[in-house]
Amino acid sequence: MDSFIWDKDRKSRTGVAEAVLCSHKSSQDLQSIIRFNIEHTNRVLFTRLSAQQWEILPAELQQQLDYDKCSLTAMLNVAATLAPSQEVCIVTAGTSDLAIAKEAQRTLAFNGYQAPIIADVGVAGLWRLMDRIEDIRQYKIIIALAGMEGALFSVLAGLVRAPIIAVPTSVGYGVSAGGELALNSALGSCSPGILTVNIDNGFGAANAAIKIINQFTTSP
Amino acid sequence: MDSFIWDKDRKSRTGVAEAVLCSHKSSQDLQSIIRFNIEHTNRVLFTRLSAQQWEILPAELQQQLDYDKCSLTAMLNVAATLAPSQEVCIVTAGTSDLAIAKEAQRTLAFNGYQAPIIADVGVAGLWRLMDRIEDIRQYKIIIALAGMEGALFSVLAGLVRAPIIAVPTSVGYGVSAGGELALNSALGSCSPGILTVNIDNGFGAANAAIKIINQFTTSP
Amino acid sequence: MDSFIWDKDRKSRTGVAEAVLCSHKSSQDLQSIIRFNIEHTNRVLFTRLSAQQWEILPAELQQQLDYDKCSLTAMLNVAATLAPSQEVCIVTAGTSDLAIAKEAQRTLAFNGYQAPIIADVGVAGLWRLMDRIEDIRQYKIIIALAGMEGALFSVLAGLVRAPIIAVPTSVGYGVSAGGELALNSALGSCSPGILTVNIDNGFGAANAAIKIINQFTTSP
Amino acid sequence: MDSFIWDKDRKSRTGVAEAVLCSHKSSQDLQSIIRFNIEHTNRVLFTRLSAQQWEILPAELQQQLDYDKCSLTAMLNVAATLAPSQEVCIVTAGTSDLAIAKEAQRTLAFNGYQAPIIADVGVAGLWRLMDRIEDIRQYKIIIALAGMEGALFSVLAGLVRAPIIAVPTSVGYGVSAGGELALNSALGSCSPGILTVNIDNGFGAANAAIKIINQFTTSP
Amino acid sequence: MDSFIWDKDRKSRTGVAEAVLCSHKSSQDLQSIIRFNIEHTNRVLFTRLSAQQWEILPAELQQQLDYDKCSLTAMLNVAATLAPSQEVCIVTAGTSDLAIAKEAQRTLAFNGYQAPIIADVGVAGLWRLMDRIEDIRQYKIIIALAGMEGALFSVLAGLVRAPIIAVPTSVGYGVSAGGELALNSALGSCSPGILTVNIDNGFGAANAAIKIINQFTTSP
Amino acid sequence: MDSFIWDKDRKSRTGVAEAVLCSHKSSQDLQSIIRFNIEHTNRVLFTRLSAQQWEILPAELQQQLDYDKCSLTAMLNVAATLAPSQEVCIVTAGTSDLAIAKEAQRTLAFNGYQAPIIADVGVAGLWRLMDRIEDIRQYKIIIALAGMEGALFSVLAGLVRAPIIAVPTSVGYGVSAGGELALNSALGSCSPGILTVNIDNGFGAANAAIKIINQFTTSP
């Protein structure tokens, strides 16, 4: 793959390093990219690296990567142990949202931030959310994930001071299949101040959170 | 309009009387229908009778009708004073849902049931709903109205024992314009047991409530 | 799966017990949930438990569950024999709707109500429906299932006093593929008083029926 | 308007004469077309000639045209009195479908066929249809019109031997607004043998009926 | 499958016999239906009987059926040899439309009509259509099939006297994937008098053609 | 309007000068832009300048502009008389497409190219197109306009060597309302080599034609 151009300055330019979206890429292209980055000792995050794509990678490459099969992410040359942080907290409506929640969590970790996941607090049983609301209020930014009708976004935004980054997930069936309904519920919410990213885009939500933190904790 | 056929047995057959949906009807057709029913001393409910349609009706017909310009409903030969009832309660997310809420209320009244409207308890300020939740719990059936993202339906269904008849309203803009989003939020809710009718269909919600009451309070 | 929160009070709060929607859940998560409920001797209903998910469960867990491969439901700790009941009747347009009809039937059974299925009475041969209409009229609530263009909902609603809970099914092809057409036919019906749930949501229809029965046969 | 080309041979080529669809045409263009046809003594049908377009035509042109404000059609040089015919019958679900029904009726008349309209036999009150079904069965082709959920098409097709030409109408609101739902109900019907035309296309339905009659009553 | 109701009078009532749509049916249900009809010596047409469904049928049932793997149709107790007929001709835009064309052809054959297929006459090479147009003009009804943008329908309808029954096919990719584009081209055609059925519905097109022939060649 | 930035180098950079899209602009903003360009003696094309916008412009500004109410375009400081040219020809399916055809024609004229309009050659009467096909073949680029089902694009592309720039128009009703159907017919055509622009975008089609001519008749 001679057509590949590494955007090595993206971090200094935009505050977040380039990551490799693995879907739609052939195994051959993936291997070229991994080898290139091993050679240059780059720290790299790989997202949407499917189990099938992972399994056919040569063992020598697998050994260099820290792969997580739930979130379908892998990291290269990342060894930091993170200290607890009060910057970002990840909240999910159901257990089915965990894969995407972990994509966000791993992306934050790759960038140096440890973020807890508070799961299964959807509004069908409002007490589950209310039981955890004080914990949630300790964080400066909330990444919230919900599929189906996405009512969690509106309720949460009415209860906390933190900005909500809504990640609609493709969990549901019938009219809620594919995540479009949860997406529109975030966008069309009666609670002002919700910010939205693409369906299942835990990576993008984490990137946005990092950009916010960068801007407000370092000089611009 | 010689092509008009009155379904005079609908009440005995289905439990709810035929009503006249006025939209898409010419003034001439409307007048024929009103006169026909005046002659036969029928009790009739007219829905979606727009201000324009109302204003060009002859005064002699207007005088026979009890018209409500907010809900766009009119009644003919209906004079009952209703006693308070614990059967149905109407709950709205915002003040913009009131026109449709009143269509439901007037339809219930036409059929003999007084139902209160508890308005403006949308989930952006959850305390507004929690303040009224005990009142709402006193009723056997809840008709809930919400536009925008319709998160009220899911939250309410998780808090009460009564069946929820959700009426999505066409209140909103951008992705929530037209009511489709609120409709899908009712259908795709994570809270089981929500029943849905068409967008802005306060009349249908009231009819369904009446059918339920009829079935369970009279012998089938 | 440490993130799982059991909503043990849902039944007392809403009248229907929490059920487990198995789709989008990993085998590991499912096993945790099943073991948790075996330990606590909870009565539980599992829905959308696919054949693949079922087959890879350990035999020891399978033995505890009453699994039905047509409706993809399983029950834990449910042993009641039900007496015939006149509360709910399930009506289907075609034989292809049977899987969802049985999901509704099993959900009702889990909650203590026996409901018959009257199948294959779609309107292409109206006599099939008319032959059974008197039987259908014996029930207080009708759960009706139809795919394709869903004309059954409108015809049925014009013939009976009972409220109709319409379950659109994803049976069809071309413009009727996926169930959206049948869903909209239920919502947009010319017969007033039809109540609708999500596509293929037999579980939700049964829950709504139970909520209605609870409200009208027990003190609120 | 020098760019206008009259398809004078369309009748001999396809069996139906060219008609003038007036929507999207300026008053100037309309006048040119009318004058051209007056000069050539052509028999012409004008469709979708709105009240506004009609009112601003010069009186001299209005006097030459037989305009019907309900169906928005006008005829030029058409004077035939028609004998009753058993070829085509027009059936409507509601009174709101009458404008389009009359467009079909006038188009048939322009081509020499008298067709009765049997109106207001929608399936919400099935007896209304059953009362007229023997009359309807006397005709060789049925043009059926319905808006909302269009259930009439399926029921009718299961009851008669004649081919049904379904004309979905833009009568409805919420999910049935615009006629798309009725259109899809005709296309996706469980009753085989329904033929469909565009929404509100009474003209097209009549043309198709005439083509059928032409083929089977004259040598090809 | 005790819930199966055979509509044995459909032929006398509507002019076309009931057929069995095999998609969405389990193998067990299919076998019940086949055995039932073998026992009653019924003539039956099975449609959308997939290769997978066919292969797992017991050999004893396979031997009774005349199966065509291209059109996915099977016939039971049908042995007629048909004489050439000038009633219906089937025209396709491309070779990819042949499977659906043969579904129409086999449905016509089941009902006693032999219809030729004139294939690959799409408008990208207009001369292919013009070369065959005189042949096509010999038939009383034309069933036309096209996928992609469906331009064949409009061109053909402007060239012949016969009514066109348009069958949009799900041939295409990008904006024409699934057949919706070809469907809408048939419905929205600038050529009047095109009649449309559902996407890939060769069966329905043939049924409609038979209903037309029945009405005009036998006394009603 | 101090926020307005004139892209004075666009012509040298891209080969086409910046034009002013007037829709969504207030009268005040329009006047600022016109005065700015009068002062700088710029040659400017204004598109989608509605009759309402035109009428409320001060007479002093109107006098400077060459306004065409059919195409809703205006030109400033453009006085060239054009010689006939064989570069581009504009073809329309119906007379209703003329406004957009003239937008393309005026945009070409503004850039120095005279292009004829060959109108009303839609495929419902194929002979109208065939009568003019030799004329059309004289041009190097064809801009084709069609609404409804847009079959003209496919037929034309199969008959000529010139590249076709398809402009779908918003002419139609029901499924063809708004131009989406004609757009998709151009994109999904079975005839290869059709190039498409946005619905009603005569301006864009002309710009593309000019870019092609610039590239091939001047040194790059």
Added chain:
Amino acid sequence: MDSFIWDKDRKSRTGVAEAVLCSHKSSQDLQSIIRFNIEHTNRVLFTRLSAQQWEILPAELQQQLDYDKCSLTAMLNVAATLAPSQEVCIVTAGTSDLAIAKEAQRTLAFNGYQAPIIADVGVAGLWRLMDRIEDIRQYKIIIALAGMEGALFSVLAGLVRAPIIAVPTSVGYGVSAGGELALNSALGSCSPGILTVNIDNGFGAANAAIKIINQFTTSP
């Protein structure tokens, strides 16, 4: 309007005060709300207060309000003069986005932040953006507005460190009409870290920016 409930604690709970969305509200309801807030000397922001709604307000109420007819916002009891700030900058692709840009600007001003508008820097002329990019880089948060295809969002996000809050606007025609295309371009961008709000929701974008600032400049 006795059903109106003022959420007076929203600011302390969520960091942003309740505002009044005026669309869908009757003049009578609006007057009640304005008088209520005059009586309680509340600082209030009114959004989407149309010219028609404004003009029929009594002069005594108009005099209390600071109304801006471009952004359709009004403020009550707001007199602060703001100091320049480096927190937020508003960037627009075209001049047609200014009304929504000013809604965001006024909402920020109501909350105490002065934000400049850098307008007309869409990517059709990339130099316009590059000329201003250093200015834009001085701000901590960027609110970006674009209609049509919304390419500005992706380009900008690749050039700056600040988080981008994208406001898609309903500027465009054909496939870009209504803002859905610009919305999806923001959500589906190849540049990570873009955050999106509903179409034309300048108010929501400003609210989100304020929530971010609140969290990072005050103790949580």
Added chain:
Amino acid sequence: MDSFIWDKDRKSRTGVAEAVLCSHKSSQDLQSIIRFNIEHTNRVLFTRLSAQQWEILPAELQQQLDYDKCSLTAMLNVAATLAPSQEVCIVTAGTSDLAIAKEAQRTLAFNGYQAPIIADVGVAGLWRLMDRIEDIRQYKIIIALAGMEGALFSVLAGLVRAPIIAVPTSVGYGVSAGGELALNSALGSCSPGILTVNIDNGFGAANAAIKIINQFTTSP
């Protein structure tokens, strides 16, 4: 397959030879077509010939074909070695667009034009595009490919004089899945003069480019 009609004159008529779209074709049909063309020594291009279709072709046929598994194209009787050319350049936003880029490249090669691919110059890192812009400016026509939000089309069109033929690709997820978003971004671009083909239609883009070159480099 006796129904196959070779359009042998298409090249002389339209300037581009007929190609064979292999999707939706059975192996048997494909073999017939290949053998037919081997016998007639035709030069043929096969597109969308999937790996599965390729693998089951008889070895004797495979040996005659030049198959490229990335672009899924095969050529028969094509042996030309091409000289470098300045006519067309192919530009892609990402490496995931390469398969379609190569379909365009191979189609151009089949017609005698060598075109380079400049890959991975999407706008998230604008410098990648700016680094190559002078190279790109050397070509007369640019075929640009992008998936996701397709912002490359607008930026590129503002930077070069060449006409842009935009090929939206089905690369993306969530709101950008399937290519519809990139397609609409090309159509709705703020940069005038972009020409668009169907999603993933590299073949069509190449054909259009060839038609342009043919028209301007040979006498018409």
